[in-house]
Amino acid sequence: MLDVITLFLFSIIVYNIPLLYGTTGEIMIEKSGSLNLGVEGTMAIGAVAGYLLGMRSGSLLVAVLISFIASGLVGLVFAFLTVTLQANQNVTGLTITTFGVAFYYFVGNAVSNSESKWPALGGSSLDKQFAPLEIPLLSKIPVIGKVLFSHSILIYLGVVIAIVMWLYFEKTNPGLKLRAIGENPGAADSLGVNITLYKYIHIIIGSGIMGIGGLYMALNMGGTFEGSNCWINGYGWISIALVIFANWSPAKALLGTFIFGFFNTLRVQNAPLATAFPKTLGWLTKIPAQFFSALPFIITLIVLILSSVRKNNNSNEPAAIGRNYYREDR
Amino acid sequence: MRKLVSLVLTAAFAVTSCLSLAGCSGQTAATTAATTKAGETSQESKTPDGSEPAVANIKVGAIYINSQNDTAGYTYAHHKGITEGMKQVGLDPSKDLYIVDNVPEDDEKVKQAIDQLAGDGCNIIFGISFGYINAMKEKADEYPDIIFSHATGYLSNDKNFNNYFGRIYQARYLSGIAAGYKSLALKNDNIGYVSAWGVEYAETCSGINAFAMGARSVNPNAKVHVYEISTWGDQEKERQAAQVLIDTYKCCVIGQHCDSAQPQIVANEKGVFGCGYNSDMTKEAPKAHLTAAVWNWSAYYATAMKAAMTDKSTFMQTVGNYYQGIAAGLVDISELSGNCEPETAEAIKIAKDLMVSGKWDVFSGVKLAFSGAAGAVKVEQKNDALKDNKGEEKVAAGGASVGDDVIQGSMNYYVDGVTQVN
Numbered sequence: 195m196l197d198v199i200t201l202f203l204f205s206i207i208v209y210n211i212p213l214l215y216g217t218t219g220e221i222m223i224e225k226s227g228s229l230n231l232g233v234e235g236t237m238a239i240g241a242v243a244g245y246l247l248g249m250r251s252g253s254l255l256v257a258v259l260i261s262f263i264a265s266g267l268v269g270l271v272f273a274f275l276t277v278t279l280q281a282n283q284n285v286t287g288l289t290i291t292t293f294g295v296a297f298y299y300f301v302g303n304a305v306s307n308s309e310s311k312w313p314a315l316g317g318s319s320l321d322k323q324f325a326p327l328e329i330p331l332l333s334k335i336p337v338i339g340k341v342l343f344s345h346s347i348l349i350y351l352g353v354v355i356a357i358v359m360w361l362y363f364e365k366t367n368p369g370l371k372l373r374a375i376g377e378n379p380g381a382a383d384s385l386g387v388n389i390t391l392y393k394y395i396h397i398i399i400g401s402g403i404m405g406i407g408g409l410y411m412a413l414n415m416g417g418t419f420e421g422s423n424c425w426i427n428g429y430g431w432i433s434i435a436l437v438i439f440a441n442w443s444p445a446k447a448l449l450g451t452f453i454f455g456f457f458n459t460l461r462v463q464n465a466p467l468a469t470a471f472p473k474t475l476g477w478l479t480k481i482p483a484q485f486f487s488a489l490p491f492i493i494t495l496i497v498l499i500l501s502s503v504r505k506n507n508n509s510n511e512p513a514a515i516g517r518n519y520y521r522e523d524r
Numbered sequence: 525m526r527k528l529v530s531l532v533l534t535a536a537f538a539v540t541s542c543l544s545l546a547g548c549s550g551q552t553a554a555t556t557a558a559t560t561k562a563g564e565t566s567q568e569s570k571t572p573d574g575s576e577p578a579v580a581n582i583k584v585g586a587i588y589i590n591s592q593n594d595t596a597g598y599t600y601a602h603h604k605g606i607t608e609g610m611k612q613v614g615l616d617p618s619k620d621l622y623i624v625d626n627v628p629e630d631d632e633k634v635k636q637a638i639d640q641l642a643g644d645g646c647n648i649i650f651g652i653s654f655g656y657i658n659a660m661k662e663k664a665d666e667y668p669d670i671i672f673s674h675a676t677g678y679l680s681n682d683k684n685f686n687n688y689f690g691r692i693y694q695a696r697y698l699s700g701i702a703a704g705y706k707s708l709a710l711k712n713d714n715i716g717y718v719s720a721w722g723v724e725y726a727e728t729c730s731g732i733n734a735f736a737m738g739a740r741s742v743n744p745n746a747k748v749h750v751y752e753i754s755t756w757g758d759q760e761k762e763r764q765a766a767q768v769l770i771d772t773y774k775c776c777v778i779g780q781h782c783d784s785a786q787p788q789i790v791a792n793e794k795g796v797f798g799c800g801y802n803s804d805m806t807k808e809a810p811k812a813h814l815t816a817a818v819w820n821w822s823a824y825y826a827t828a829m830k831a832a833m834t835d836k837s838t839f840m841q842t843v844g845n846y847y848q849g850i851a852a853g854l855v856d857i858s859e860l861s862g863n864c865e866p867e868t869a870e871a872i873k874i875a876k877d878l879m880v881s882g883k884w885d886v887f888s889g890v891k892l893a894f895s896g897a898a899g900a901v902k903v904e905q906k907n908d909a910l911k912d913n914k915g916e917e918k919v920a921a922g923g924a925s926v927g928d929d930v931i932q933g934s935m936n937y938y939v940d941g942v943t944q945v946n
Contacts, residue, residue: 201771205764299591306595316792316810415759416789418808420596423759423784462764465751465946466772479946483754 196337198470202463203341207349208414210455212237212426214352215407216433217440217447218359222400223269224437225363226393227376229516230272231287233404234430235294240265240405241412241425242298246305248409249313249417254323254347258406265405268294269398277393280518295424302419315417324348324413348410355403359444372396376512379519389519404430435494438501442510454490461486581620582833584610585646587637588625589653596803597757597783599625602652602675605821612826613833622646629655638663642670648832650825651675661685671832671839676727678933680845684836688824691849692727693734693931694879695817696779697886698857698872699799700738701894702814703777704746705865706797712776713745716769718762718787719780722752722944726935728781731817733939734886735779735799740941741892742871749773750944757783766790773945777814788813797863804858814868816858823854847928851880866898874903887931889923912937 216233223230230236243264248257272290275281306312315321324346332343363369374382375392383389411425436454440446460467464478464486501509586606590599607617615621622644624637634656641649642663648671651660657677664672664685674680677687703715717735721728736748751765762780766787769775771794778798780787788809791798798809800816824846831842848854860869871894878884884892884905891908894901907922918937919926926935938944 198772201768205767209760209764303591303593303595307593312595314808316789316808415763416786416793416808418759418785418789420594420759420784423757425759427758427760459764462761462768466768469772469945483752483946 198463198466200337200340202459202467203337205463206452206455206459207341207345210451210458211349211352212407212411212414212429213433213436213454214356214447214451215410216404216430217436217451218352218356218444219400219403219407220433220437221440221442221444221447222359222403223397224442224515225372225376225512226396226400227379227512227514227517227519228272228276228393228397229283229287230269230290230397230401231284231434232268232272232290232294233433234426234428235291235297236265236268236401236404237408237411237426237430238294238298238424239268239408240402241408242301244405244409245412245417246301246313248320249315249318252319254320257320257409258348258351261405261409262402263405265408266398266402268405269401270394272401273394273397276518277390277397280520283516283518291430295426298424298426306419312419313417315413320413321417346410346413348406348413351406352410353448356444356448363444368392373512375519376514379514383519383521389521393519404433407433432490435491438511439494439497441501442512454493457486457489457493461489581615582647582829583620583622583645584615584829585622585638585641585644585649586624587627587634587641587649587651587653587656588623589629590626592623592625596785598802599652601802601819602650602821605819605823605825606650608822609825609829612822613829615829627653627656629653631659634659635663638667638672642667646670647836648673648829650828669836671828671836673828680840682840684839686840686843686845688828688846689932690819690824690847690852690854691931692817692819692855693730693886694850695855695857696731697734697738697879698875699779699815699817700735700740701742701871701875702857702860702864702868703735703779703797703799704739704742704894705868705871706777706814706863707739707746708743709865710776712774713743713747714773714775715739715746715748715777715779716766716773716775717748717750717779718765718769718782719750719752720756720782721754722750723936723938726931726933729935729938730887730931731781732942733935736939736942737886737891738875739777741875742894744893746941748779748942749775750938750942752944752946753782759784759786762786763790767794769945770794770796785809800858806858806861810861812863813861814864815860818856818858820853820856823852824848847932849879850876851882867894867896867901870898870901871903874901878903885925887919887935888925889919889921911940913940913942915940 220233240261244257244261247260268290272286275286276283326344326346329343333339371387372392375389379389415425436450440450461483467475468478588599592603594600610617622641624640627633627637650673652675654676657674657679660672660674661679664681668684672685674687676689680686707713707715717732719728719732723729732750739746749769751769753761753765762782762784763786766778767790769778776796778787778791780801785805785808788798788800788805792809792812797814798812799814805816806813828843831839875892884890887910889909891906893904893906896902909917909921910919911917
């Protein structure tokens with residue numbers, strides 16, 4: 195019985211960490227006042243680039259750097275279009291999603307059909323570096339040890355990124371300036387903050403973080419390329435919803451990831467839970483699977499409705515989000 | 525001077541507009557040509573005396589649900605079958621094959637694809653996905669001179685619209701034998717099965733039952749735990765389902781009826797074994813994979829194209845609604861991997877020979893029971909009623925197999941030994 199609970203909690207973390215990467219990356223971009231709807235595509239590009247070049251080099255560090263750079267370049271395109279050329283952010287983001295997912299299939303099919311074939315993850319040195327790290331002593335604690343202290347290094351990296359980002363926003367001077375840009379770029383500009391530079395840097399870093407999430411997804415799925423099935427599989431879209439759920443706070447994103455993850459994992463783990471606790475949780479298997487799949491979106495909807503109804507203005511949504519800043523318009 | 529300039533400008537405009545007009549009219553001409561071509565052919569077929577010469581060379585149209593460039597999976601298997609079938613009957617896939625791919629199961633989109641292929645002059649159109657059914661039926665009436673052939677469907681007419689599918693359950697029975705030997709060797713009766721659907725579709729249901737019966741022909745105590753993921757393809761869910769079956773239900777072999785190789789990859793990671801589907805998944809799971817139930821669609825495609833090339837008008841008599849199995853080579857299992865137990869190959873050969881000979885089939889009142897060590901594997905045919913997992917008798921002991929309509933359409937029960945976990 196304890197096994198079932200352990201596996202359930204363990205799966206929540208293992209399968210939903212990409213959401214944390216996607217969400218924290220998107221929060222960083224949105225804090226600079228830009229709404230990037232291209233999460234799905236950005237993650238797909240980071241995933242495929244990081245995986246292929248990482249496999250070639252045999253180093254997880256290289257894979258992480260490549261996916262960060264590849265997705266960062268996508269961020270650069272987004273920044274150039276929306277900040278420098280003042281293009282519409284929604285349209286640009288959607289274009290990036292379409293482009294990114296298509297790029298994934300394009301490269302994937304090309305490599306699969308080439309002579310060298312798609313590189314298999316099983317047994318490679320990348321696979322070994324990605325394998326879970328058992329933290330001494332801590333991982334021996336029953337239930338909690340397995341759930342919290344026996345994970346791949348990329349899971350811990352995701353958590354560290356979320357915490358560092360929270361400190362950056364709340365405790366540092368550049369973080370404060372960044373938030374000012376998101377709230378009122380005109381005021382920030384008048385104080386001498388270099389808006390263009392700030393936007394560029396944070397859009398690129400935010401996109402790069404998403405890319406690492408894509409790489410994690412690739413490695414966690416065993417690194418197989420299936421012609422018609424993308425690794426990212428909608429996680430980019432859920433990430434955008436999670437940003438709202440987390441109220442633009444990286445710390446709350448950590449919490450939000452596990453709440454979303456709870457329901458996301460429940461759709462698979464409902465059966466073992468119902469079998470292990472027939473009296474209390476037996477009803478879980480009576481719920482149609484489609485309902486579980488829809489659940490994260492239903493929750494987002496409820497959160498959106500609640501936050502719109504409340505209107506007492508404790509939302510942390512950057513006030514200038516989605517609007518391009520043009521100095522002469524002030 | 526000014527006059528000269530305006531003259532030149534006017535001339536330039538005149539030329540460009542002429543050119544663009546010519547371009548336009550060229551296009552219209554092309555479109556009209558295509559339409560008339562379609563019209564002509566339909567008139568041709570209406571010639572009552574049937575003097576139309578046998579079509580020596582036909583054009584083949586195909587509508588795919590996924591990309592023609594897929595490297596594995598359902599569309600890939602069909603694309604491979606069509607191209608190989610064309611080569612077998614002497615057609616050149618690079619010239620005679622017209623494809624519209626990534627067509628969702630949406631009537632309007634399917635109809636557009638059919639119109640496009642008809643415009644290309646295709647004589648036979650294959651649609652590979654179940655949801656194309658209504659559009660194909662409708663268009664079969666609109667284009668009576670084109671043969672429409674629909675995989676996995678159940679509709680047809682008596683002139684130019686058939687459906688085709690195969691007895692994949694026979695292949696699953698054989699892969700079940702491999703799983704059964706593995707479970708005996710590991711002394712673990714729990715076998716898992718990741719399935720897209722459960723009893724809702726006869727296709728998945730009959731596959732699960734056949735797999736279980738194959739396993740139990742070797743290990744009568746084997747239990748098959750079915751995890752239904754409620755979608756045809758979702759890599760992540762397939763992966764998690766396999767994980768649950770291994771970790772929570774202690775399964776030692778993982779069978780599957782879903783699109784990706786994730787269940788096999790998980791089995792490989794966890795050090796258990798598995799039976800794949802659609803393609804030989806040994807390359808994805810080298811330490812785990814035993815054998816996979818596979819399709820060899822070229823067996824059908826070659827038959828259908830040959831019939832269409834000989835005489836289109838008798839297609840529904842020569843080919844008709846096509847439902848063949850291991851005897852016709854339409855389904856089979858992939859080469860047994862080195863992970864299989866030593867008795868496996870012999871037992872599978874015995875069962876396969878029985879199926880091919882037509883003397884025995886899976887869902888009958890006669891059950892096979894294998895015994896003996898490698899080199900001396902024996903089979904006993906026992907009269908034993910086919911019962912569902914609630915104990916209700918479906919076929920009396922010694923009785924003949926259930927009808928094809930049951931296997932294809934109305935089978936909605938699990939046999940003895942199968943339980944669905946969710």
